[in-house]
Amino acid sequence: MPKRLSVIDVDHCVGCQVCMFACTRRLGLGGLAKSSIHVRSDGGIRKGFIVIVCRACADPPCARVCPTDALTVRDGGGVKFHAERCIGCYNCVEACPFGAALWNEEEGKPQICVYCGYCARYCPYDVIALEEVSHATQ
Amino acid sequence: MLLNEPLNRVLYIDLTRRTSWVERRPELFAEGLGGTGAGIRLLEEECPAGADPLGPDNPIIFAVGPLVGLYPLASKTVAMFKSPHTGNLGESHAGGRSATSIRLAGFGAVVIRGASTMPIYLVIEDDRVSFRDASALWGTRSSYTTGSVLRRREPGSGSRTIMRIGRAGERQVSYACVITETYRHFGRLGLGAVFGSKQLKAIVIAGKHSLEVADRKAYRQAYDAIFKKATESELMKKYHELGTPKNVLPLDAIGGLPTRNLQAGRFEGAEAISGENLAENYLGRRVACAHCPTACIHLAALRIPYPNDPYFYKTLMLGYDHEPIYATGSMLELDDVSGMLRLMDEVEIQGLDVMSAGVALAWATEALEHGLISTEETDGLELAFGDAETYIAATQRIVEQPTDFYAALARGVDHAASIYGGEEFALAFGGNEMPGYHTGPACHVGWLAGARHSHLDNAGYSLDQKAAQKGETLTPEGVARALVEEEQWRQVLTSLVICLFARNVYDEQTVCDALTAIGHEVTPEGLRALGADILRRKVAFKLREGFTFEGLRLPERIFETPAPAGDFDAEFVRQAIARYAALAGDET
Numbered sequence: 001m002p003k004r005l006s007v008i009d010v011d012h013c014v015g016c017q018v019c020m021f022a023c024t025r026r027l028g029l030g031g032l033a034k035s036s037i038h039v040r041s042d043g044g045i046r047k048g049f050i051v052i053v054c055r056a057c058a059d060p061p062c063a064r065v066c067p068t069d070a071l072t073v074r075d076g077g078g079v080k081f082h083a084e085r086c087i088g089c090y091n092c093v094e095a096c097p098f099g100a101a102l103w104n105e106e107e108g109k110p111q112i113c114v115y116c117g118y119c120a121r122y123c124p125y126d127v128i129a130l131e132e133v134s135h136a137t138q
Numbered sequence: 139m140l141l142n143e144p145l146n147r148v149l150y151i152d153l154t155r156r157t158s159w160v161e162r163r164p165e166l167f168a169e170g171l172g173g174t175g176a177g178i179r180l181l182e183e184e185c186p187a188g189a190d191p192l193g194p195d196n197p198i199i200f201a202v203g204p205l206v207g208l209y210p211l212a213s214k215t216v217a218m219f220k221s222p223h224t225g226n227l228g229e230s231h232a233g234g235r236s237a238t239s240i241r242l243a244g245f246g247a248v249v250i251r252g253a254s255t256m257p258i259y260l261v262i263e264d265d266r267v268s269f270r271d272a273s274a275l276w277g278t279r280s281s282y283t284t285g286s287v288l289r290r291r292e293p294g295s296g297s298r299t300i301m302r303i304g305r306a307g308e309r310q311v312s313y314a315c316v317i318t319e320t321y322r323h324f325g326r327l328g329l330g331a332v333f334g335s336k337q338l339k340a341i342v343i344a345g346k347h348s349l350e351v352a353d354r355k356a357y358r359q360a361y362d363a364i365f366k367k368a369t370e371s372e373l374m375k376k377y378h379e380l381g382t383p384k385n386v387l388p389l390d391a392i393g394g395l396p397t398r399n400l401q402a403g404r405f406e407g408a409e410a411i412s413g414e415n416l417a418e419n420y421l422g423r424r425v426a427c428a429h430c431p432t433a434c435i436h437l438a439a440l441r442i443p444y445p446n447d448p449y450f451y452k453t454l455m456l457g458y459d460h461e462p463i464y465a466t467g468s469m470l471e472l473d474d475v476s477g478m479l480r481l482m483d484e485v486e487i488q489g490l491d492v493m494s495a496g497v498a499l500a501w502a503t504e505a506l507e508h509g510l511i512s513t514e515e516t517d518g519l520e521l522a523f524g525d526a527e528t529y530i531a532a533t534q535r536i537v538e539q540p541t542d543f544y545a546a547l548a549r550g551v552d553h554a555a556s557i558y559g560g561e562e563f564a565l566a567f568g569g570n571e572m573p574g575y576h577t578g579p580a581c582h583v584g585w586l587a588g589a590r591h592s593h594l595d596n597a598g599y600s601l602d603q604k605a606a607q608k609g610e611t612l613t614p615e616g617v618a619r620a621l622v623e624e625e626q627w628r629q630v631l632t633s634l635v636i637c638l639f640a641r642n643v644y645d646e647q648t649v650c651d652a653l654t655a656i657g658h659e660v661t662p663e664g665l666r667a668l669g670a671d672i673l674r675r676k677v678a679f680k681l682r683e684g685f686t687f688e689g690l691r692l693p694e695r696i697f698e699t700p701a702p703a704g705d706f707d708a709e710f711v712r713q714a715i716a717r718y719a720a721l722a723g724d725e726t
């Protein structure tokens with residue numbers, strides 16, 4: 001079964017962004033440019049946080065609007081990104097209602113989750129986890 | 139160091155001419171690492187001798203370090219300026235998302251020169267600097283409003299910092315703070331007033347670049363070792379659980395919790411304001427600085443009914459720590475938690491340093507009791523220990539300054555006592571109001587002599603507590619040596635902008651491994667020499683600006699109220715300060 005990243009309990013999130021740093025570090029780099037997960041406050045830190053992850057849709061809108069097939073539908077849901085085909089048009093970013101198609105400013109291309117779960121291994125508060133995709137219960 | 143290391147880039151902003159440019163300064167970071175080490179070098183370059191702290195010549199310098207964005211707990215930004223509160227070294231540290239935003243916008247430091255002729259705020263996105271009109275924001279009642287307006291108006295949510303001042307900064311109260319991410323502060327020594335003097339209401343910095351390292355594998359290994367230590371060992375446990383308010387009860391138990399303007403070291407209401415009680419009955423949320431798994435920031439949820447409108451409530455979310463609890467709690471005899479938290483909220487709304495504000499209110503209360511001032515000076519307020527409502531009203535007046543008395547109080551207790559008397563109980567040290575410890579001689583020597591007059595300079599309170607526990611007697615020489623040694627090593631940590639709560643996670647070897655993996659070759663000996671050099675430079679800056687160790691005023695109150703480490707006298711303190719001066723200054 002394919003996997004996807006899920007937000008298990010957003011109220012437990014402290015906004016440490018350790019997950020975001022993990023995602024870029026999976027490539028051996030520091031910083032955040034290559035992170036496919038984003039955490040921000042829900043309109044001010046006193047109101048808590050929003051954790052934005054790709055939820056691996058069965059029929060992903062980001063793939064539908066891509067004019068060059070740089071995003072293809074993965075078996076079982078979610079997308080695969082083919083950087084060499086991407087022309088940087090930003091359509092996918094605008095199409096995802098969750099804002100989970102993030103933008104890599106350094107490359108001028110979207111930053112798309114590969115569902116590896118590296119970030120979840122570092123979340124100190126079990127906010128996120130890698131799960132099997134089960135679209136019936138979505 | 140890696141070629142093209144973005145840390146080497148310094149962003150210069152001239153507010154007078156409304157221009158900005160970037161300079162590569164590799165030597166600055168090669169020699170000073172970053173943070174305090176790079177900051178003091180920039181301050182030496184930028185601040186002319188004798189500059190007016192509230193004039194255009196006073197620079198604002200922000201510096202971060204090589205570990206930021208790469209390793210956990212390297213989360214602080216060091217601000218350097220000339221302090222309008224003490225007239226010499228201004229250095230203040232804050233976390234939130236400030237450090238990661240500066241570093242990932244592509245800078246190691248930001249230098250702000252000059253002054254604007256109208257209220258503005260700055261937006262820095264990578265190399266783009268925008269000067270935006272802040273005249274509509276200027277004068278808003280609450281610092282919270284500025285945060286929420288800029289949050290909606292400006293880009294980069296999640297990867298930006300929003301530094302802002304309240305009205306205290308606008309009106310140049312000499313202990314006005316700069317607030318970042320609502321719950322962190324460049325608290326001490328008046329950076330907020332320097333912002334205000336430049337008509338700079340806020341700075342937004344957004345960035346999310348990536349950072350190259352020398353050895354990707356070694357980097358990930360070094361990361362994992364540090365992360366494991368930070369999350370699985372006992373080292374961060376205190377901060378992770380109750381947070382800094384864990385100190386309240388143990389300090390009270392030994393008689394080291396300053397109470398009623400340090401008329402006592404024990405507080406009858408300590409239980410109520412303890413970390414334990416706050417966690418059990420008020421803790422509503424936990425939050426963290428960027429890249430910190432510990433999440434030491436504890437927010438109290440305080441539900442307040444509207445007195446004249448039944449079934450209406452508001453819920454405040456207030457950050458609490460040991461120092462604010464001491465300053466608005468025991469120091470003012472507030473054991474009513476709601477009153478204490480509402481006072482903290484007012485301090486936040488105004489944008490004041492909470493320690494200085496609490497000590498100022500405590501001194502004013504005693505001055506009124508002793509008849510040094512009357513209700514004419516206090517604008518009709520009957521300041522009294524335990525009375526939260528009056529303290530809230532007085533806090534507003536410190537900012538509004540309706541009388542000469544409040545204008546004096548807005549410059550700190552040293553200044554106010556020099557006019558109205560009561561110096562023996564005016565609890566400022568080197569011009570900076572005291573932190574929440576009265577443990578023995580070392581804490582007082584520490585913040586009298588320490589470069590920032592802060593408990594975080596050299597942790598004298600910890601020396602006192604160890605001596606008290608072991609029943610050992612402290613000597614001036616021993617105290618001075620231990621303080622200087624600690625303060626020198628802390629210069630290394632703050633140059634790397636490691637959170638001082640994580641000082642035991644980042645021991646010498648860990649620091650060296652972490653730096654080597656990302657391409658900075660250092661040795662433990664080299665680091666220690668750098669720490670000594672930075673402290674020497676800071677002391678030299680202070681002396682240049684007129685500070686003298688001999689001229690330090692010792693408030694008699696500290697000798698009268700019994701301390702856990704035993705009695706001590708002025709002679710002890712003077713000797714220790716003289717030895718500190720020799721050791722920190724030139725003698726190595």
Ligand code: SF4
Pocket residue numbers: 005022023026035036037112113114115116117118119120
């Ligand atoms: S699952 Fe992998 S690619 Fe997706 S956000 Fe987490 S670390 Fe990044």
Ligand code: SF4
Pocket residue numbers: 012013014015016017018019020039051122123124125126127128
């Ligand atoms: S690591 Fe966990 S707690 Fe921290 S920001 Fe990510 S989801 Fe939230």
